[in-house]
Amino acid sequence: MKKKIEQRKSNKNILIIGPTPPPVGGVAVYVDRLYNLLKQNYNVKLLTYHLLDGNRFFNKLKLMKIIIQSLRFQPDIIYSNMTDRYLMPFLILLNRIRGVKVIQHIHSYRVEQHNLIKKSLIFTSTLLSTIVVVPSKALIETLNRVYKKNLNLKKIFVVPSYLSTKYSSVLHKTTKILPSEVENFFSTHNPVIVANAYKIVLINNKDIYGIKDSVLLLEEIRKHFPNAGLIFFLPNIGEYNYFQLLNKLLKAKRLSKHFIWVTDPVLFLNVLKRSTLFIRPTLTDSYGISITEALELGVPAVASDICERAKGTVLYKTGSFKDLLKKTKQVLEKIEYYRYKVKKSHTSDSSEDIINLIESL
Numbered sequence: 001m002k003k004k005i006e007q008r009k010s011n012k013n014i015l016i017i018g019p020t021p022p023p024v025g026g027v028a029v030y031v032d033r034l035y036n037l038l039k040q041n042y043n044v045k046l047l048t049y050h051l052l053d054g055n056r057f058f059n060k061l062k063l064m065k066i067i068i069q070s071l072r073f074q075p076d077i078i079y080s081n082m083t084d085r086y087l088m089p090f091l092i093l094l095n096r097i098r099g100v101k102v103i104q105h106i107h108s109y110r111v112e113q114h115n116l117i118k119k120s121l122i123f124t125s126t127l128l129s130t131i132v133v134v135p136s137k138a139l140i141e142t143l144n145r146v147y148k149k150n151l152n153l154k155k156i157f158v159v160p161s162y163l164s165t166k167y168s169s170v171l172h173k174t175t176k177i178l179p180s181e182v183e184n185f186f187s188t189h190n191p192v193i194v195a196n197a198y199k200i201v202l203i204n205n206k207d208i209y210g211i212k213d214s215v216l217l218l219e220e221i222r223k224h225f226p227n228a229g230l231i232f233f234l235p236n237i238g239e240y241n242y243f244q245l246l247n248k249l250l251k252a253k254r255l256s257k258h259f260i261w262v263t264d265p266v267l268f269l270n271v272l273k274r275s276t277l278f279i280r281p282t283l284t285d286s287y288g289i290s291i292t293e294a295l296e297l298g299v300p301a302v303a304s305d306i307c308e309r310a311k312g313t314v315l316y317k318t319g320s321f322k323d324l325l326k327k328t329k330q331v332l333e334k335i336e337y338y339r340y341k342v343k344k345s346h347t348s349d350s351s352e353d354i355i356n357l358i359e360s361l
Contacts, residue, residue, distance in 0.1 A: 012358070013043045015073050017066060017091070018081030020048045025198035025235065026161070026289045027107050031081050033167035037351050038079075042358070045073060060087070067091045071098075077130075077361055079103045085114070085121050092128040101361050104129040106139065107161055108286035111146045113203070123147055126156070131357060135161045135287040136308045157357060162292040162310070164349040165269060178270055182231065185260055189229030191276035191332055193218070194299075196268060196290055199238030203284070210281030210304070211246060213321055217279070219253050220325050225332060229258045231275070233268050273297045277331055281324055282306060296347040300338040302327050312345035314338070 016038065018031035031048070038044045049066050063084050070078065071094060078095055080102060082088050092102050104125060111122060126132050126143070134140055137158055143151055186192060197209035207213075211232065218230045237243050250256045262271060268290070272278060278294035280303040292310040294301045303309050304318040314331055316323040331338050 010042050012077060013045075013073075013075045014038055014077045014079060014358070015045050015047060015070060015075035016079045016081070017047045017070060019050060020046070027081055027083065029168075029289065030107065030161055030163060032169055033163035033165075034079065034081075034354070036167040036169055037163060037354065038358075041355060045075070047073075060084070063087050067094065070095060075100055077101045077103060077358060079105065079358075081105050081107065083107065085118050085125070088125045089121055089128060092125055096128055096130075101130040102128070103131045103133060103357065103361075105133040105161075107135060108139075111142055119146060123151070126151060130155070130361065132156045133159050133357070135159070138307050139286060157353075159350045159353045159357070160292075160308075160310075161287050162289050162349050163351055163354075165293060165296060167351070168269075179264060181260065182262060182271065185229055185231065186274055188227075189258065190227050191225055191229075191335070192274070193221070193228065193230045193277050193279055193328070194233065194272055194275040194294075195230065195279045195281070196233035199234065199236035200242050202239050202242060206283055207242070208283045210283065210324075212249070213281045213324060214279065215246060215249055215253065215255065215259060216321065217281070217325060217328060218255055218259055221328060221332070222255075222258065224329060228332075229260075231260055231262060231271055233262045233271060235263065237263065269293060269297070272299060275299055276335060277302065277328070279324075279328060280304065283319060292347060292349075295342050295345065298339060298342055300331050300335070300342055302331055310347065312342055312347070 016031060016035055019028040020032045021028045035044060035046045047066060047069055049062055064087065067087060067090055070091060078100055080091060082091060092104065095102055111119060132155060134156060140156055140158065195214050197211065200211060201208050214230060214232060218228065221228045250259050272294055278299050278301045280288050280291055282304050283306065285307045287307060288303060288309060291301045291303055291313055295310055295312050302314045302316060305315040306318040309315060314327050316327040
């Protein structure tokens with residue numbers, strides 16, 4: 001078990017760059033908590049941005065402005081959570097030239113699917129960074145394979161992208177109470193399954209967050225649990241045409257009253273803590289912060305085995321709907337047993353790992 005973080009105020013100046021809620025995405029939640037963690041120990045400034053879905057040109061201009069703004073600060077360390085692979089090398093290079101140490105946190109990306117230019121920029125960013133943080137060993141193996149073992153693995157550290165909910169800002173905790181539609185859903189459905197995605201993403205026409213599988217899963221689960229319902233947390237729509245197709249599928253399956261979308265900026269944790277079960281049927285992933293949040297709240301979680309998951313997660317074979325159904329049914333049939341297992345398991349966060357990395361610089 002990790003030691004408790006001591007209140008050890010340092011004179012190090014840290015500039016955190018990244019998105020913050022709203023909208024509520026995994027990286028934004030992490031940045032929000034990272035800021036609240038580090039300000040207990042260091043002099044911290046937060047340079048944040050909000051990107052507009054589907055407006056690449058405007059987003060590039062916004063990120064270029066962020067890079068220019070970073071040069072106005074005089075930090076000892078920049079902790080970057082930027083996900084734009086084209087602009088990241090410029091952020092790192094311009095700040096390294098003036099003697100600033102840069103931690104680049106790679107939350108998730110699909111290196112093998114990128115074109116040669118993007119792969120080269122990712123390599124350059126990794127080369128220029130003082131320290132690179134990745135969420136899993138699997139991502140290091142992918143980087144090593146793509147770049148043919150030319151990376152300096154000594155400066156790449158595995159740190160799961162999870163910081164405890166206690167580091168969430170007060171403003172974020174009280175963003176909005178649950179709407180009446182959600183409250184009514186909880187009162188009329190049991191069990192309630194919850195799933196989430198930052199937005200709908202299709203890669204090679206595949207729904208990588210498994211939203212369609214979530215719909216089909218509910219159809220099957222209701223044969224055994226007639227009052228079952230599913231809440232899907234989706235702060236951004238993304239692929240709108242696919243979203244419409246999913247709604248047509250729900251209507252055709254007569255599930256519209258038993259499956260609801262939460263697209264308002266409602267705090268995800270408020271929905272999650274009331275749920276019976278959390279599922280993460282992803283086809284690609286790096287860790288799955290939401291899984292650890294569920295476990296921390298005492299909610300059992302079923303997830304694909306595509307990557308390393310938090311201890312206590314019930315895993316199913318990625319891409320196998322049959323196995324997803326089997327594991328979900330298994331947990332729901334013995335829900336008290338799995339709740340007990342979750343409570344007995346220790347959910348740890350990465351706060352001490354982050355502090356130790358910063359102290360090493």
